Amino acid sequence: MTDESSSGAPLVELTDVAVHFGGVRAVDGVTLTMREGLIYGLLGANGSGKSTLLGAVTRLNRLTRGSLCFDGADFTKLPAHRVAHLGVARTFQTVRLIDDRSVRDNVSLGVDTLDRSRRKEFAARVDEVMERVGIAESARLRPTELSYGMQRRVEIARAIVGRPRLLLLDEPTAGMNTDERDEIGELLRSLKSEGFTQLLVEHDVQMMVDVCDHLFAMNLGELIADGAPESVIADRAVRESYLGRQANDA
Ligand SMILES: Nc1ncnc2c1ncn2[C@@H]1O[C@H](COP(=O)(O)OP(=O)(O)OP(=O)(O)O)[C@@H](O)[C@H]1O
Ligand SMILES: [Mg+2]
Missing domain, CATH: 3.40.50.300 (P-loop containing nucleotide triphosphate hydrolases)
Known part of the structure; x- marks a missing residue:
């Protein structure tokens, strides 16, 4: 602490x-x-x-x-x-992922919330962030194929991919x-x-x-x-x- x-x-x-x-x-x-x-x-x-x-x-x-x-x-x-x-980025109380897109696509959505000038830089970080939160091996799967705990990690990845100052x-x-x-x-x-x-x-x-x-x-x-x-x-x-x-x- x-x-x-x-x-x-x-x-x-x-x-x-x-x-x-x-x-x-x-x-x-x-x-x-x-x-x-x-x-x-x-x-x-x-x-x-x-x-x-x-x-x-x-x-x-x-x-x-x-x-x-x-x-x-x-x-x-x-x-x-x-x-x-x-x-400022957040995760929601209930899982909000897009079921017919891959895990990687869902994480990439976090980049779309950024100012246009910063998107390219952060798009390059998607794989690194998935690695970071332990979901890299599931990148091509659909969210519904993941355990609940792993789905929550996808949400955290989506929230941090743009390096928010407040999470x-x-x-x-x-x-x-x-x-x-x-x-x-x-x-x-x-x-x-x-x-x-x-x-x-x-x-x-x-x-x-x-x-x-x-x-x-x-x-x-x-x-x-x-x-x-x-x-x-x-x-x-x-x-x-x-x-x-x-x-x-x-
Ligand atoms: N969109 C809304 N319209 C009307 N009332 C709402 C709305 N959102 C929340 N409330 C009400 O506002 C109060 C606070 O709700 P809130 O969801 O912020 O509580 P919480 O502390 O997050 O609860 P929990 O631990 O159950 O998630 C509750 O009485 C809830 O019913
Ligand atoms: Mg609540």
């Missing part, structure tokens, strides 16, 4: 961000900062607003209020495709067994060592503590904790709103 005092400059700053769907306050007044080079984790019960918050940052979800800053510049009004050009991962290990989870955890740590700043949404608290440098916790659209992993999971409001519920469910 990285001591935050030694980490980089603020990369992303959210100020009073809200996303309401009619009367549903999915995200309601979130202010937070993410610094370059760290892995951040976002915890919260089902429906607490985690995926919506990722959608706010990528501009897929319209902001009801608040502002977004990337590398010191306001991007609150940028459309989603321009946010991708800034260097948003929405439950990348959902449905995986413990070994597969550990492998993804290791992959994310190694991406960190290559300089990828990450925001990881996960329900597995142990994985969050093992992988993340800093945690955020949400409840009912609001940020209820923001700090070092051990202090966030020990936080009373977090335990009551989330961890207690998990223990009861078990």
Whole structure:
């Protein structure tokens, strides 16, 4: 884990961000900062607003209020495709791959989201990235011929092929067994060592503590904790709103 005092400059700053769907306050007044080079984790019960918050940052979800800053510049009004050009990429909570194209073609789609001037450079990196995430041998297969865990790796490859500065991962290990989870955890740590700043949404608290440098916790659209992993999971409001519920469910 990285001591935050030694980490980089603020990369992303959210100020009073809200996303309401009619009367549903999915995200309601979130202010937070993410610094370059760290892995951040976002915890919260089902429906607490985690995926919506990722959608706010990528501009897929319209902001009801608040502002977004990337590398010191306001991007609150940028459309989603321009946010991708800034260097923000995400994976989705459910696998979203094109089934009638090869694994390699699916990874290449990540290049298409880039600014035109950068596409050629990154198209040359597709094979290297597939190697990097452990899917090179499946390059010619269809996504449906892969295990679920491998399909999730294809999504990570598609997200990182353009070397985003911020990688948003929405439950990348959902449905995986413990070994597969550990492998993804290791992959994310190694991406960190290559300089990828990450925001990881996960329900597995142990994985969050093992992988993340800093945690955020949400409840009912609001940020209820923001700090070092051990202090966030020990936080009373977090335990009551989330961890207690998990223990009861078990
Ligand atoms: N497009 C939408 N239209 C209306 N309501 C929505 C929409 N997207 C999300 N919501 C609602 O916003 C709230 C937050 O949902 P969100 O998916 O962000 O939660 P989450 O923390 O990601 O949950 P989970 O852990 O189950 O993935 C929920 O009440 C959800 O029903
Ligand atoms: Mg979600």
